[in-house]
Amino acid sequence: MKITVTVNGTDYSQVVEPRLLLIHFLRDELRLTGSHWGCDTSNCGACVVWLDETPVKSCTVLAVMADGRQITTVEGLARGGALDPVQEAFATCHGLQCGFCTPGMIMTARWLLDHNPDPSPAEVREAISGQVCRCTGYENIVKSVLWAAKHDGDDGDDADE
Amino acid sequence: MQVPAQVEYEKATSVEQALSLLARYAPGARILAGGHSLIPMMKLRLAQPDVLVDINAIPGLRYIETAGAELRIGALARHADLLGASLAGEHFTILHDAERVIADPVVRNWGTIGGSLCQADPSEDLSAAFAALKGSMIVHGPDGSREVSARAFHTGPYQTVVGPAEMLTEIRLPIRPGGGSAYMKVARRIGDWPIGAAGAAVWLAGNGDRIDDVGIGLTAVGATHFVAAEAEDFLRGQPADEQTLARAGAIAAEHCRPASDLRGPADYKRHLVQELTTRVLRVAVQRARGLAS
Numbered sequence: 518m519k520i521t522v523t524v525n526g527t528d529y530s531q532v533v534e535p536r537l538l539l540i541h542f543l544r545d546e547l548r549l550t551g552s553h554w555g556c557d558t559s560n561c562g563a564c565v566v567w568l569d570e571t572p573v574k575s576c577t578v579l580a581v582m583a584d585g586r587q588i589t590t591v592e593g594l595a596r597g598g599a600l601d602p603v604q605e606a607f608a609t610c611h612g613l614q615c616g617f618c619t620p621g622m623i624m625t626a627r628w629l630l631d632h633n634p635d636p637s638p639a640e641v642r643e644a645i646s647g648q649v650c651r652c653t654g655y656e657n658i659v660k661s662v663l664w665a666a667k668h669d670g671d672d673g674d675d676a677d678e
Numbered sequence: 679m680q681v682p683a684q685v686e687y688e689k690a691t692s693v694e695q696a697l698s699l700l701a702r703y704a705p706g707a708r709i710l711a712g713g714h715s716l717i718p719m720m721k722l723r724l725a726q727p728d729v730l731v732d733i734n735a736i737p738g739l740r741y742i743e744t745a746g747a748e749l750r751i752g753a754l755a756r757h758a759d760l761l762g763a764s765l766a767g768e769h770f771t772i773l774h775d776a777e778r779v780i781a782d783p784v785v786r787n788w789g790t791i792g793g794s795l796c797q798a799d800p801s802e803d804l805s806a807a808f809a810a811l812k813g814s815m816i817v818h819g820p821d822g823s824r825e826v827s828a829r830a831f832h833t834g835p836y837q838t839v840v841g842p843a844e845m846l847t848e849i850r851l852p853i854r855p856g857g858g859s860a861y862m863k864v865a866r867r868i869g870d871w872p873i874g875a876a877g878a879a880v881w882l883a884g885n886g887d888r889i890d891d892v893g894i895g896l897t898a899v900g901a902t903h904f905v906a907a908e909a910e911d912f913l914r915g916q917p918a919d920e921q922t923l924a925r926a927g928a929i930a931a932e933h934c935r936p937a938s939d940l941r942g943p944a945d946y947k948r949h950l951v952q953e954l955t956t957r958v959l960r961v962a963v964q965r966a967r968g969l970a971s
Contacts, residue, residue: 518687535687535730536720557680558718560869565784571758573788577717581687582710582732625784646868647782 520584524549525593533580540564542580543590551591551620555649562648565621566590572628574647591620594627603627603665612661614652621648626662635666680721686729693818696733696845701820703729705842710734711754714781714789715797739792739847742766751849753792757781760791770811770851771965772859772877776803779861782869792846800835801871806895806904807861810877813851819844829903856890857881858966860958863897864950866941872898873941874950876906876930878958882918886967889913894926894955899947900935906955908933918963927956 521530524547531546543549543566552575555563559577566575567589568582594601603626606612613619622645629636629644636644641662642655650658686703690696700707706728710716719725733739739754742763749769751760760766761777780786780794780803794802795815808828815826817840828849831838840846863875875897883890892913894906909930916922936947964970 535685536682538681538717557721559714559785562782562784568788571787572784574784577714577785578788579687579710579713579717579730581689582713582734584689644783647784 518581518584520581522580522583522586522588524588525590535579535581537580539566539568539575539578539580539583539588542583543575543588546580549590549592553617553620555617555621560647560649561618562621562625562645563618565624565648567624567628570628572625589624591623594623601627602668602671603630603662606661606665606668607658610657610661610664612654612657614650614654618648618650618652622650622658626665629662630666630669634669636662638663682717682720683723683726685720685727687732688729689732689735691735691737693736693739693845693847696731696736697818697820697843699729699731700845701843703731707731707842709793709796709845711793712756712789713793714785715793715799733845744769744853747853749851749853751791751851753790753846753848755791757786757789757791757794758783761786769853770807770859770879771971772807772810772861772879772962773804775859775861776807776863776877779803779863779865779872779875785869791849795831795849796838796840796846798832798834798836798838799871800900801898803861803863803872803875803877803897805832806875806897806901807877808849808851808895809904810859810861810879810893810895811851812879812893813849815846816848816850817844818847823847825850829905832903854881854891856883856886856966858962858964858970860961860965862954862958862961864954871941874899874936874947874954876951876954876958878955878962880913880918880959880962880966882963882966887918889916889918889922889963892959894930894959896930896934896951896955898936898941899951900937901930901933906930906933906951909955913959920960923959923963924956926959927952927954930955 553563555561708727710730741752767774859879861877877895931952
């Protein structure tokens with residue numbers, strides 16, 4: 518079946534099998550390998566992308582369900598070569614170790630801050646409760662999101678404090 | 679790698695079109711809503727439909743609103759919609775209690791209320807909540823629509839009254855004054871299915887010290903239609919005091935039929951039912967009296 522999906526602002530028209538999962542469409546067909554394919558059972562959240570601006574686990578969505586919709590992946594967050602404050606935060610606060618869970622964590626964190634610009638640590642933990650970091654680096658992931666909340670809206674020049 | 683078997687795909691843009699597609703391909707067609715139960719089942723080949731009828735593009739099926747003395751929930755409402763709807767929490771705190779412990783925030787963004795009900799997993803939380811609230815489901819088919827009690831909707835594990843050429847379109851919950859409700863679940867970890875869970879809705883009379891009516895739903899413990907009917911019968915007309923509520927918990931535990939499995943032995947689950955039923959009744963009574971939020 519032919520689908521047209523807008524990914525990070527670019528339209529892609531492609532013929533896909535109806536059974537193709539969105540995560541494989543993004544990684545294998547479009548070669549956007551930022552989103553990670555993890556547990557395959559909607560438990561780990563490494564594959565979180567935005568479907569029409571809502572975070573979803575793309576291992577549990579068919580590519581055909583995204584026909585005519587907008588997808589945003591971690592590749593779509595940086596603006597004009599400048600990292601999103603959440604990406605900056607994960608680098609600054611050592612919010613990743615092996616990095617496998619990071620793209621999903623970042624997509625959920627960005628969405629959280631867009632809807633709740635000043636979350637409490639408990640609200641951050643709740644937001645990422647469907648995502649697993651097997652390095653168990655949650656402490657620094659939460660720190661990163663809180664750091665990003667503080668630096669959202671900065672122009673980037675003072676992001677090294 | 680988990681991959682569904684080959685399947686055809688149709689996108690419906692109206693209820694009528696969905697019904698005609700279902701009729702054309704029945705019994706090999708399955709409705710695809712959020713897909714968060716169906717797609718995992720397809721990956722495991724526990725479900726192998728020939729055709730998926732995607733209903734996500736049907737307008738007007740995603741809502742939470744009041745109409746007369748009812749709260750109405752469109753089948754395509756997402757779990758996150760229900761959790762975010764103050765209208766739902768205002769009338770039925772049990773719905774927000776339950777939604778907070780269903781899966782995780784990202785899954786709740788896309789999984790639908792109607793899909794959860796039609797999946798009819800014996801461990802699904804809203805089935806017990808809707809049973810406690812004595813709600814009903816609207817089912818559309820080729821010959822029009824019918825209203826089915828939430829307590830007659832499930833016919834067994836993973837089975838409902840919805841026929842192969844029918845679809846669930848709406849859930850209705852009667853709003854009655856003097857009520858309070860609550861839901862509690864024990865799970866192994868956040869986001870998991872329950873080991874056991876209970877929900878209660880009570881309506882008080884006589885200055886709030888007597889139980890006028892009550893609904894008790896039980897999840898994952900083998901309660902017929904998710905209901906603790908014997909405990910409800912015992913409570914009607916009784917004083918809303920601690921001793922009576924504890925007795926109702928014991929009756930609920932006695933009559934449910936939990937199975938021993940990886941989540942725990944049957945006697946432990948029975949213990950959970952006794953304790954959780956008593957606790958949700960206690961909170962529901964407090965909420966009906968306006969003493970708890």
